Amino acid sequence: MGKKKILVVDDEVDLVKTIQVYLELGGYKVLTSYNGDDALNQARKENPDLILLDIMLPKLDGYKVCRLLKFDEKYKHIPILMMTAKTQEKDKLIGKETGANEYITKPFDMEELTEMIKAYLKD
Amino acid sequence: MQSRILVVDDEKEIREFLSKALTRIAGFHVEVAEDGDDALKKIEQDKLDLILTDLKMPRMDGLKLITEIAKTKPEILTVLMTGHGTIDSALEAMKRGASDYLTKPINLDELVLRVQKVLDEKQRFVSLKEYISQLESANQKLKRVDEMKSEFVSVASHELRTPLATIKNAVQLVLKGKAGEVNDTQANFLIMAEKNINRLTNILNDLLDLSKIEAGKMGMKLEELDLRVSIDFVLSSLKSQADGKSIHLKMEVPKDLPFAYGDREKVEQMLINLIGNAIKFTPEGGKVFVSARLLDKTKNAVGISVQDTGIGIREDQLGKVFEKFHQVGRPLHHSASGTGLGLAITKGLVEAHQGQIWVESELGKGSTFTFTLPLSKGETGEPQLRFILDLEFRRAQENHTPFTLFLIEVLRQMGKPENNQLNQLEETVKKCFVRKGDILFKRGRDNIWAALCEADLRGAQVIRRRIEGEIQKYFMEGGDPSLVIKVGAATYPEEAITKRELFRRAKTQLRG
Numbered sequence: 179m180g181k182k183k184i185l186v187v188d189d190e191v192d193l194v195k196t197i198q199v200y201l202e203l204g205g206y207k208v209l210t211s212y213n214g215d216d217a218l219n220q221a222r223k224e225n226p227d228l229i230l231l232d233i234m235l236p237k238l239d240g241y242k243v244c245r246l247l248k249f250d251e252k253y254k255h256i257p258i259l260m261m262t263a264k265t266q267e268k269d270k271l272i273g274k275e276t277g278a279n280e281y282i283t284k285p286f287d288m289e290e291l292t293e294m295i296k297a298y299l300k301d
Numbered sequence: 302m303q304s305r306i307l308v309v310d311d312e313k314e315i316r317e318f319l320s321k322a323l324t325r326i327a328g329f330h331v332e333v334a335e336d337g338d339d340a341l342k343k344i345e346q347d348k349l350d351l352i353l354t355d356l357k358m359p360r361m362d363g364l365k366l367i368t369e370i371a372k373t374k375p376e377i378l379t380v381l382m383t384g385h386g387t388i389d390s391a392l393e394a395m396k397r398g399a400s401d402y403l404t405k406p407i408n409l410d411e412l413v414l415r416v417q418k419v420l421d422e423k424q425r426f427v428s429l430k431e432y433i434s435q436l437e438s439a440n441q442k443l444k445r446v447d448e449m450k451s452e453f454v455s456v457a458s459h460e461l462r463t464p465l466a467t468i469k470n471a472v473q474l475v476l477k478g479k480a481g482e483v484n485d486t487q488a489n490f491l492i493m494a495e496k497n498i499n500r501l502t503n504i505l506n507d508l509l510d511l512s513k514i515e516a517g518k519m520g521m522k523l524e525e526l527d528l529r530v531s532i533d534f535v536l537s538s539l540k541s542q543a544d545g546k547s548i549h550l551k552m553e554v555p556k557d558l559p560f561a562y563g564d565r566e567k568v569e570q571m572l573i574n575l576i577g578n579a580i581k582f583t584p585e586g587g588k589v590f591v592s593a594r595l596l597d598k599t600k601n602a603v604g605i606s607v608q609d610t611g612i613g614i615r616e617d618q619l620g621k622v623f624e625k626f627h628q629v630g631r632p633l634h635h636s637a638s639g640t641g642l643g644l645a646i647t648k649g650l651v652e653a654h655q656g657q658i659w660v661e662s663e664l665g666k667g668s669t670f671t672f673t674l675p676l677s678k679g680e681t682g683e684p685q686l687r688f689i690l691d692l693e694f695r696r697a698q699e700n701h702t703p704f705t706l707f708l709i710e711v712l713r714q715m716g717k718p719e720n721n722q723l724n725q726l727e728e729t730v731k732k733c734f735v736r737k738g739d740i741l742f743k744r745g746r747d748n749i750w751a752a753l754c755e756a757d758l759r760g761a762q763v764i765r766r767r768i769e770g771e772i773q774k775y776f777m778e779g780g781d782p783s784l785v786i787k788v789g790a791a792t793y794p795e796e797a798i799t800k801r802e803l804f805r806r807a808k809t810q811l812r813g
Contacts (some may be wrong), residue, residue, distance in 0.1 A: 188463075190463050190464070190466075190467060192467045192471075193463060193466055193467040193470065196467055196470035196471050199474060199479065199480075200470065200474055200479065261466075263459045263460070263462035263463050263466075283462075284462040284463055284465065284466040285462060285465040285466035285468075285469040285470075285498065286466065287473070288470055288473050288474070289473075
């Protein structure tokens with residue numbers, strides 16, 4: 179079995195880079211994207227095993243990307259972990275409505291994040 | 302500035318006599334009119350301060366004139382002159398808006414004195430009004446600035462999170478050896494960096510909490526609270542911190558302590574702040590004692606105390622400990638220093654629960670912090686609803702926002718609904734109240750849920766339709782058809798402006 183593919187989406191290039199290095203060292207293949215539009219295209223083309231998605235994104239925000247994938251029979255199986263700088267309850271609830279699988283608030287612990295990813299990619 | 306007076310009398314001699322007197326003795330500017338119609342015309346043309354009018358005049362009498370002026374030019378003062386024995390008309394004139402009256406024969410000194418006094422009073426009133434409007438606009442400005450400040454803190458804290466995440470990841474990458482081998486010295490510095498990133502994160506969280514509290518934008522999820530459970534939970538989560546300093550943690554909560562009513566997370570945050578502080582300021586081998594007890598029963602409140610054997614607080618500092626960024630002395634371990642916001646946040650959280658917080662302390666011996674929370678059930682049976690409605694009324698009045706009370710009652714045609722049915726329905730009900738600021742809670746023994754939403758009449762209709770839709774869905778997906786679910790609602794301020802009225806209105810619909 180080949181390496182699992184993870185798509186990391188955030189407009190903060192440095193943040194994406196640190197996550198990429200971490201995950202690659204953990205044995206994953208990492209795709210990166212810096213805006214919502216491109217993230218959606220990559221997700222549809224590459225069919226990743228998991229997506230790490232920021233909310234505040236240029237062009238298309240994370241909520242919309244998430245909804246477009248989660249309401250599409252072809253892609254709704256892909257686990258989506260949302261990364262957010264917001265802490266309000268409301269955002270969490272909207273996340274539930276968009277169908278995101280999990281939430282993680284910035285700044286997060288990379289160990290915690292990798293544990294979460296592992297749990298979703300187990301089978 | 303010279304005051305402008307209009308003298309109205311049908312007798313020419315009196316007009317001229319009064320006009321001269323007022324001009325010469327008091328230095329007023331005086332105009333004259335021979336009857337009511339003439340007076341009204343002059344009032345339109347000229348800017349006048351006071352009308353001195355006779356009572357008995359042809360066509361329009363003094364009373365009518367005063368009434369007319371009070372209606373159309375309320376800023377102009379009126380004084381009535383009456384003959385002897387017509388005191389009733391004088392009183393009637395005062396009722397209709399006259400400032401004063403004089404009885405004939407007119408004493409000139411008295412006339413000038415009364416007119417001057419009426420004008421002075423008016424002047425004082427005008428400057429007072431100006432002052433009030435200045436204060437009001439200053440207050441508005443301050444409110445806006447304060448809102449902007451809260452908004453700024455909130456945005457800034459969010460904006461700071463992303464770069465902080467990058468820094469944290471980068472440090473962790475190096476620290477965990479993922480970017481090559483790290484020697485002990487390097488590791489120590491990286492650990493120092495990591496620790497301070499965490500500290501910065503805590504400060505951000507505190508700032509955000511405080512800005513939410515100050516803006517009154519804190520969502521509250523109110524429920525019945527077993528304080529034994531909450532205190533126990535907080536103590537066990539702080540145990541390792543206490544063990545590190547050999548501090549003995551003890552709790553004493555009577556087994557029959559009634560449930561408190563509050564937001565679990567926020568109550569636990571208060572406890573973490575207070576107990577964490579107690580541990581921080583208590584030397585090795587000391588004690589921290591947490592207790593809860595019923596306060597004066599009529600007050601429907603429970604008191605929670607956190608007592609330590611710490612360094613204590615100087616008397617002159619006691620009043621300041623709840624201020625923002627105030628730290629009393631240095632913590633015993635500098636690395637444990639906090640943000641100086643913990644107690645301010647705790648106070649804000651306690652007050653959001655309509656509770657109080659205070660501290661008693663003796664320097665060198667220790668401190669006791671005590672706060673109160675409302676009880677879940679009082680003698681009247683519904684204190685929690687009263688308490689929430691109090692909160693909402695206050696907030697609605699301050700912010701001029703409407704809100705709607707919903708009551709959802711579950712009945713069964715035969716017997717009572719079963720627990721699992723209620724639990725299932727709770728899920729359904731919860732789906733209806735997911736907006737920010739919605740408060741949903743279950744009322745004791747009656748199977749009624751009460752919810753408060755920031756919604757006006759129209760919003761309430763939308764929510765009601767959503768509730769009805771969810772109920773329909775519940776039945777369509779196999780809900781027990783013998784259940785009856787009723788919905789009642791009332792909106793402040795359109796439909797009800799008092800608590801009782803609001804509640805009564807919503808409840809009446811449940812019976813229908």
